Amino acid sequence: MKHLLPLFLLAAALPAAGQQEAMRARPAEAEILYFMLPDRFENGDPSNDKGGLKGDRLTHGFDPSHKGFFHGGDLKGLVQRLDYIQSLGATAIWLGPIYKNKAVQGGPGQESAGYHGYWITDFTQVDPHFGTNDEMKAFVDAAHARGIKVYLDIITNHTADVIQYRECPESACVYRSRADYPYQRKGGVKGTTINEGFLGDQVQVAENFEKLTDPNYAYTPWVPAAEKSVKVPAWLNDPIWYHNRGNTTFRNESSTMGDFVGLDDLMTENPRVLRGFVDIYGSWIDKFGIDGFRIDTARHVNPEFWQGFSTAMIERAKARGIPNFHIFGEVANEGDAGDLAVHTRVHKLPSVLDFGFRAAVQHTVAGSKGTDTLAALFDRDALYEGGAEAALRLPTFISNHDHGRFSTDVRKGFPKAGDAELLARVRLGHAMLMLLRGVPTVYSGDEQGFVGDGNDQDSREDMFASKVAVYNDNRLLGTRKTTAEANFDTAHPLYAEIAKLATVRRGSAALSRGRQVTRAYDEKPGLFAVSRFDPATGGEVLVAFNTSDKPITRQVEVEVGAKTFTALVGTCSPTAAAPGSVTVTLPAFGYVACVADGGGR
Numbered sequence: 024m025k026h027l028l029p030l031f032l033l034a035a036a037l038p039a040a041g042q043q044e045a046m047r048a049r050p051a052e053a054e055i056l057y058f059m060l061p062d063r064f065e066n067g068d069p070s071n072d073k074g075g076l077k078g079d080r081l082t083h084g085f086d087p088s089h090k091g092f093f094h095g096g097d098l099k100g101l102v103q104r105l106d107y108i109q110s111l112g113a114t115a116i117w118l119g120p121i122y123k124n125k126a127v128q129g130g131p132g133q134e135s136a137g138y139h140g141y142w143i144t145d146f147t148q149v150d151p152h153f154g155t156n157d158e159m160k161a162f163v164d165a166a167h168a169r170g171i172k173v174y175l176d177i178i179t180n181h182t183a184d185v186i187q188y189r190e191c192p193e194s195a196c197v198y199r200s201r202a203d204y205p206y207q208r209k210g211g212v213k214g215t216t217i218n219e220g221f222l223g224d225q226v227q228v229a230e231n232f233e234k235l236t237d238p239n240y241a242y243t244p245w246v247p248a249a250e251k252s253v254k255v256p257a258w259l260n261d262p263i264w265y266h267n268r269g270n271t272t273f274r275n276e277s278s279t280m281g282d283f284v285g286l287d288d289l290m291t292e293n294p295r296v297l298r299g300f301v302d303i304y305g306s307w308i309d310k311f312g313i314d315g316f317r318i319d320t321a322r323h324v325n326p327e328f329w330q331g332f333s334t335a336m337i338e339r340a341k342a343r344g345i346p347n348f349h350i351f352g353e354v355a356n357e358g359d360a361g362d363l364a365v366h367t368r369v370h371k372l373p374s375v376l377d378f379g380f381r382a383a384v385q386h387t388v389a390g391s392k393g394t395d396t397l398a399a400l401f402d403r404d405a406l407y408e409g410g411a412e413a414a415l416r417l418p419t420f421i422s423n424h425d426h427g428r429f430s431t432d433v434r435k436g437f438p439k440a441g442d443a444e445l446l447a448r449v450r451l452g453h454a455m456l457m458l459l460r461g462v463p464t465v466y467s468g469d470e471q472g473f474v475g476d477g478n479d480q481d482s483r484e485d486m487f488a489s490k491v492a493v494y495n496d497n498r499l500l501g502t503r504k505t506t507a508e509a510n511f512d513t514a515h516p517l518y519a520e521i522a523k524l525a526t527v528r529r530g531s532a533a534l535s536r537g538r539q540v541t542r543a544y545d546e547k548p549g550l551f552a553v554s555r556f557d558p559a560t561g562g563e564v565l566v567a568f569n570t571s572d573k574p575i576t577r578q579v580e581v582e583v584g585a586k587t588f589t590a591l592v593g594t595c596s597p598t599a600a601a602p603g604s605v606t607v608t609l610p611a612f613g614y615v616a617c618v619a620d621g622g623g624r
Contacts, residue, residue: 065100112525358382
């Protein structure tokens with residue numbers, strides 16, 4: 024099978040300089056991502072658990088027994104576990120936000136901490152709960168020394184909740200629209216004249232925004248004295264750079280202009296804000312050699328911002344010697360590929376997280392829909408800017424820290440199923456993740472059989488020994504352990520299977536970055552088959568899955584010239600049944616990957 028080995032597999036045997044060069048040369052579609060929130064992965068330095076802050080948990084945010092507070096994971100812990108991540112087969116780490124956060128937010132009885140990283144106050148520093156900028160550099164360097172890339176989770180839509188509104192000090196402020204509260208009037212259409220000559224936020228040139236000097240058009244924003252200088256860079260402390268229109272409803276105009284559950288929503292239409300974030304995140308590329316960005320809440324930012332920002336970041340990375348910088352936006356939806364594609368065609372995001380893939384696998388493996396659901400998903404690859412080739416760069420996933428775990432979906436979808444079936448379905452879901460088109464993204468804990476109680480905080484379990492009761496009572500898959508113990512077991516059946524599939528994927532150019540053609544699907548649970556083609560040689564790899572609980576034997580179309588088949592995964596028929604047809608036999612929830620000899624074109 025030497026003809027299948029891409030050059031980037033040789034990286035591990037190269038000297039450090041050569042390995043760095045090989046890492047940089049890998050295209051985005053060839054990566055296997057491993058995503059974690061650093062607070063929940065490994066605690067390498069207990070001295071930073073409180074982030075250097077005094078007082079109780081409502082000040083420093085540390086409470087390892089509560090699912091909504093800091094638990095102690097940090098950058099030193101990540102370095103200590105790089106062997107574990109590399110052995111799983113990951114080639115890139117997507118690191119949850121590591122910037123300095125407001126430690127605690129929320130009204131009385133509703134408090135929680137910024138352990139997740141999305142409440143930023145200082146965009147230039149690592150949060151002290153996670154370590155220091157020097158420790159961040161050490162982590163990136165250690166990952167790069169192994170040929171592992173590092174992607175940062177970034178936020179441009181909002182900052183921490185610092186700005187307050189005088190009109191609603193005790194409760195959330197409802198959204199106030201541009202029509203009811205225009206920029207040139209104070210407090211409504213009958214208010215006094217302000218911001219004369221401002222032509223609105225659609226005229227996105229500096230000369231126009233220089234006329235927007237008064238932020239009191241919808242509400243009267245103010246900043247508490249104790250927090251007047253809390254944001255870094257300093258320009259972020261002025262309310263004029265924010266929309267100040269109250270909370271978003273996540274629909275219509277408010278989707279890009281309202282505060283995300285109270286978080287201060289930046290006026291990204293303003294060229295000054297765009298320039299500021301180009302400087303902020305460009306410096307992370309310059310200083311640390313970051314390899315890519317996952318963009319949080321991308322759908323809640325105006326398209327013109329992304330058109331400028333993405334281009335600037337790719338150019339910045341190239342200047343730093345990073346030619347394959349991967350940018351993908353979070354455009355959260357329930358699986359609408361058309362909606363995702365709009366953000367690549369109109370907003371010009373280079374790529375997006377493939378929520379369509381997650382939904383299709385949930386419906387077919389954690390549900391009872393036919394495999395035509397998967398075929399329909401891949402038929403829509405042509406919608407993305409760049410078409411099916413661009414779809415190869417979409418990060419695919421079946422679990423994450425917001426939606427929740429795929430294993431939880433499976434358990435909810437089949438409440439009467441035994442653990443053996445549940446494990447088989449979860450294994451099948453990960454096989455689809457690893458063998459189908461896109462950039463597979465494994466959520467930390469999935470490889471250890473974690474089963475959460477739901478989404479958000481209920482799916483953010485600790486990998487190190489947890490003290491959270493609602494995590495520790497979860498019944499995991501493939502193990503007798505609970506989250507009360509550290510879970511870094513390389514012999515866990517899911518870890519072992521993912522590692523095996525990662526090795527197969529990395530060893531096959533067809534599987535890692537090859538064109539995909541749908542071969543067979545059913546209108547009920549059953550067969551789904553595709554062919555993947557080596558981009559250099561045209562060699563074919565047939566991949567087939569069985570989503571039903573019964574074994575199946577079917578004929579599947581292949582290239583007419585394909586005569587013999589060699590198994591990469593599972594058991595393959597050694598020869599074609601006839602020109603252009605091969606017999607595929609699969610057990611319940613089984614899968615195969617078969618290399619065709621003579622089937623290239």
